[in-house]
Amino acid sequence: MTTVLEQGNITIHTENIFPIIKKSLYTDHEIFLRELVSNSVDAIAKLKMVSYAGEVDGELPAPEITLAVDKEKKTLSITDNGIGMTADEIKKYINQVAFSSAEEFVQKYQKDPDQQIIGHFGLGFYSCFMVAKNVEIDTLSHRTGSTAVHWSCDGSPQFELTDSERTTPGTTITLTMMEEEEDFLEESRIKNLIKTHCDFMPVPIKLGEEQINKQQALWKESTQNLKDEDYLEFYRYLYPFQEEPLLWVHINTDYPFVLNGLLYFPPIKPDMDINKGQMKLFCNQVFVSDNCDEIIPDFLRPLRGVLDSTDIPLNVSRSALTNDRTVRRISSHISKKIADRLKAMYRDEYDKYVKSWQDLGTFVKFGSLKDDKFKEQVADIIIYKSSLENEEPKVEVQAEGEDEWAETNTADTSGYTTLKNYLERNKEKHENRVFYCTDPGSQATYVELYKSQGLEILFMDSFIDTNYFIPFLEREYTDVKFSRVDSELDEKLVDSENSEIVDPKTNKTRSEVVKELFETALGNDKLTIKAEALKSQGTPPAMVIIPEEMRRIQEMTAMLQQQANMEFPLTHTLLVNTAHPMVQNLLNMSQGSIIDASGSSSKGELVNQMCQHIYDLALISQKPFGADEMKAFVERSNALLTQVTERM
Numbered sequence: 085m086t087t088v089l090e091q092g093n094i095t096i097h098t099e100n101i102f103p104i105i106k107k108s109l110y111t112d113h114e115i116f117l118r119e120l121v122s123n124s125v126d127a128i129a130k131l132k133m134v135s136y137a138g139e140v141d142g143e144l145p146a147p148e149i150t151l152a153v154d155k156e157k158k159t160l161s162i163t164d165n166g167i168g169m170t171a172d173e174i175k176k177y178i179n180q181v182a183f184s185s186a187e188e189f190v191q192k193y194q195k196d197p198d199q200q201i202i203g204h205f206g207l208g209f210y211s212c213f214m215v216a217k218n219v220e221i222d223t224l225s226h227r228t229g230s231t232a233v234h235w236s237c238d239g240s241p242q243f244e245l246t247d248s249e250r251t252t253p254g255t256t257i258t259l260t261m262m263e264e265e266e267d268f269l270e271e272s273r274i275k276n277l278i279k280t281h282c283d284f285m286p287v288p289i290k291l292g293e294e295q296i297n298k299q300q301a302l303w304k305e306s307t308q309n310l311k312d313e314d315y316l317e318f319y320r321y322l323y324p325f326q327e328e329p330l331l332w333v334h335i336n337t338d339y340p341f342v343l344n345g346l347l348y349f350p351p352i353k354p355d356m357d358i359n360k361g362q363m364k365l366f367c368n369q370v371f372v373s374d375n376c377d378e379i380i381p382d383f384l385r386p387l388r389g390v391l392d393s394t395d396i397p398l399n400v401s402r403s404a405l406t407n408d409r410t411v412r413r414i415s416s417h418i419s420k421k422i423a424d425r426l427k428a429m430y431r432d433e434y435d436k437y438v439k440s441w442q443d444l445g446t447f448v449k450f451g452s453l454k455d456d457k458f459k460e461q462v463a464d465i466i467i468y469k470s471s472l473e474n475e476e477p478k479v480e481v482q483a484e485g486e487d488e489w490a491e492t493n494t495a496d497t498s499g500y501t502t503l504k505n506y507l508e509r510n511k512e513k514h515e516n517r518v519f520y521c522t523d524p525g526s527q528a529t530y531v532e533l534y535k536s537q538g539l540e541i542l543f544m545d546s547f548i549d550t551n552y553f554i555p556f557l558e559r560e561y562t563d564v565k566f567s568r569v570d571s572e573l574d575e576k577l578v579d580s581e582n583s584e585i586v587d588p589k590t591n592k593t594r595s596e597v598v599k600e601l602f603e604t605a606l607g608n609d610k611l612t613i614k615a616e617a618l619k620s621q622g623t624p625p626a627m628v629i630i631p632e633e634m635r636r637i638q639e640m641t642a643m644l645q646q647q648a649n650m651e652f653p654l655t656h657t658l659l660v661n662t663a664h665p666m667v668q669n670l671l672n673m674s675q676g677s678i679i680d681a682s683g684s685s686s687k688g689e690l691v692n693q694m695c696q697h698i699y700d701l702a703l704i705s706q707k708p709f710g711a712d713e714m715k716a717f718v719e720r721s722n723a724l725l726t727q728v729t730e731r732m
Contacts, residue, residue: 089171089233090245092179113215113265117274118281119208120162120257122370124149125287127166127255131226134167140226147287151278151296153269158261160269164287165254168225171233171245178209178221178235179243209257213239215268216259222248223255281371301369303346303390307334319348322364323388327351330440332389333425335418341395343414347422348389352443360385366392378411381419381458383451391418416457422447423461430465438500441467446546449553467500471521471531471541501542503557507564510540514574516564520544520554526706529624530569536620537576541569555636570706571632579617579663594662594671601674602660605695611656617663625664626702629657658699670694690731693724 128147135144150163169177212219221235232248250256267273275296278289284301302310302318315332329348337343347363362385363376369392376391395410426448429437437444448466452459501509506518519534520542521527534541544554558566585591592600598615606613614629634655660667674691700717703709709717 087247088244089247090175092243114268114277115281116211116215117162117268117277118370119211121149121278121282121285121289123208124162124164124166124255125285125370127164127168128287129166131165131167131253134226141228149287149289151274151289151291153271153274153291155269158266158269159258160261160274161256161258163254163256165252168230168253168255169221169223169233170225170227170230173225174221174223174233174235174245212257212259215261215265217262218260220258220260221255222250222258224248224250224253226253283371284366284369286369301366301390301392303334303336303344303392304369307336310334315346318346319388322390323350323362329388330443331425331429331436333421335391335421337417341393341410341414341417343391343393343395343417345391345393345418346389347384347387347391347418349440349444349447350386350388352386352446362386362388364390365396366390367394367396368392379415379418381415381451381455383447383454383458384418384422386447419451419455419458420461422451423458426462427465437465438467441500442546446548449546449548453548453552453556464502464504467502468506469543470499470501470506471535471543472499472501503542503561506540506542513539513576516561518542518564518566519569519574520566521569522550527569529627529705533577533618533620533623534569534574536622537574539574539576567632568630568635570628571630571635573616573618573629573659577618577620579619598660598662598667598671601671601691602658602695602699605692606658606699611658613658613660615660615662618661619663621663623661623664624701624705625661625666626698627659627661628702628706629659630706631655631657658702660698666694666698670698690724690727693720693727696720697724 128149131140131144132147134140145165148165152161152163153159154161216239218236218238222232223235224230224232230253232250234246234248235243236246237243261268268277271291274291278291278296279298282289283298285297286299286301288295288299289297298321302314315334316328319326319329319332327350329350331349333347335343335345335347362374363380364374365372365376365379377385379391379396380387393414396414397410426437426444445466448462452462452466503518507516510517519539521531522545524531524543524545531541544550554566558564585593595615595617599613602613602615638655662668662671670691673687673694697720700720704717
């Protein structure tokens with residue numbers, strides 16, 4: 085016959101009465117399983133702690149949590165072989181809702197910092213009433229001579245405490261599910277919930293005979309015990325069917341806050357949402373959220389992996405972060421660890437660093453724009469693809485915790501350089517001046533012209549370069565002038581001696597005559613025309629030069645107005661290459677050196693058409709024509725070809 089030991093009312097703190105009565109402690113009902121399993125892990129951890137204090141007779145059983153389903157009775161039970169509870173502890177820790185036993189217990193027993201108590205038995209336990217119409221606890225304390233206790237409650241403030249038939253220390257919680265929550269009795273549903281929320285808990289969780297949690301939390305392991313393949317295997321487990329990460333950072337900090345984690349750099353894909361975080365947040369190996377936006381700096385949001393901390397403040401349901409000082413300090417610490425890892429990679433694995441730079445550079449440049457501390461940490465390891473491929477010295481980078489600069493390889497044959505090296509290497513040719521290319525396709529002619537005269541070009545052709553990073557560099561290097569290769573031509577590219585007199589009557593030079601020829605043919609008062617002899621023999625008959633400042637204003641205007649394309653005419657200069665054979669032939673034709681075999685008087689029209697065609701080619705090499713522009717170009721080309729074929 086069952087003996088009723090006590091009956092009474094559950095003590096409820098006033099500030100918590102409404103969320104409990106309404107059974108809406110948590111946004112998602114499925115959280116109940118996470119909370120109950122977490123409590124079981126706590127109970128097992130507590131038993132281990134009291135054994136260290138000599139309060140347990142004999143050896144401890146192998147830790148284990150068992151889940152069981154009875155579809156006929158519509159029950160789900162969670163059983164652990166942990167510390168168990170006495171009747172007094174039931175009344176204290178269960179009946180007094182929101183009274184957390186964890187803090188009190190830690191103060192009394194915890195001496196091993198590696199042994200963590202997950203959390204709060206009070207409200208966490210009561211989350212089960214969101215899905216259960218009746219909850220029962222069968223528990224037996226580890227204390228010698230303890231009596232097993234049975235507790236039951238139907239979700240009202242009424243409870244009943246009786247004897248229990250349990251014979252081994254530990255606790256079983258049995259939930260009789262509500263009719264609308266019976267999907268939690270499906271094994272597939274339970275397995276999925278455990279994988280999502282409890283996969284890395286440090287205790288085996290079994291459903292029947294099958295262990296359904298992975299158990300090993302790699303981020304808690306020492307780096308000395310792990311190999312590269314361990315990190316890669318863990319990444320594949322978290323993110324199946326994804327490309328391998330570029331690198332990873334293992335964080336293990338216990339002061340001034342507790343933070344463990346594994347952060348992976350994924351390859352950047354065009355369809356990747358860089359504003360959406362993919363980091364998983366844990367608290368003592370219990371999954372909390374896949375939203376770490378308050379913890380991860382903006383520029384590192386595309387990172388993947390795991391963060392685990394007991395010092396990140398959470399609300400009562402562990403489902404939201406509070407943006408307080410600790411969170412900001414943790415965010416800053418993560419930035420520093422990332423910077424340290426990148427500097428170490430630059431120093432020790434430079435070839436790998438270069439190969440990964442197209443993706444890493446996005447993080448580094450964006451971070452430099454957003455975070456002044458990060459900018460200072462990575463300033464010496466920002467690299468740019470160079471038009472030179474010969475050897476150049478590398479910038480040495482100070483390793484973390486070292487007083488002296490570490491030795492590095494003295495040569496770089498990768499075709500990449502730092503801005504500091506570029507400026508140092510070219511100070512005699514063009515001091516404090518940087519020539520750069522933003523589109524290797526449309527600017528190829530200009531790049532080849534510079535290269536032919538031994539001038540080095542930096543390729544800054546990513547979206548972040550052209551729209552944000554070049555202006556950022558100009559603010560950082562106020563004494564350095566940045567010039568795009570098509571903005572103006574350096575004097576070293578022009579053959580100033582190739583300007584002999586070609587019209588004895590007027591004493592005009594070749595350049596002056598050609599300039600007048602194009603001005604007359606094009607008849608555009610707003611177009612600036614220059615005629616100069618370029619040194620390189622591979623350059624076209626004419627090139628479009630767009631002043632740096634004017635181009636940037638027009639590009640910014642187009643971006644603000646969300647224009648996909650800017651149409652010519654921009655404010656630009658037509659530079660005619662007087663050294664090109666086509667221009668020389670055109671000059672001879674205009675001066676009558678080429679006789680019209682047909683005796684036609686339309687030679688002037690042909691010269692004008694040739695000038696227009698040369699201008700068209702210069703424009704189209706700079707930027708593709710729009711539909712109307714292309715139509716006009718084809719019509720002019722057909723008219724020119726007709727003129728030429730009539731004279732053949």
